[in-house]
Amino acid sequence: MNVINAVVQFEHDLLIERTLSGLARAKASGKPLGRPAALSKDQQAEVKEKRRNNFNHRTTLQDQQTDNHARQRSRIILCRITYLL
Numbered sequence: 001m002n003v004i005n006a007v008v009q010f011e012h013d014l015l016i017e018r019t020l021s022g023l024a025r026a027k028a029s030g031k032p033l034g035r036p037a038a039l040s041k042d043q044q045a046e047v048k049e050k051r052r053n054n055f056n057h058r059t060t061l062q063d064q065q066t067d068n069h070a071r072q073r074s075r076i077i078l079c080r081i082t083y084l085l
Helices: 002-028 041-052 057-063 068-084
Strands: none
16 A cells, blocks of 8 residues: 555656646746736726725725626735825
């Protein structure tokens, strides 16, 4: 049983190594990593400006016609942005 566990652990380590090397290669070639933004740069700037003027985050994001999930993610991000202002 110990031999099988050792082989499984070795395969797991190889998987992690291949994943990290693939991410490093993609990052080095300039590919964007992570989830695409729900809002364009112009929309993000508009939302930030509205938040600076104390608009409600819900109405601000409803104006952008995003789905509920994107609004929830953006609300968390907007709270962080507002905190940093």
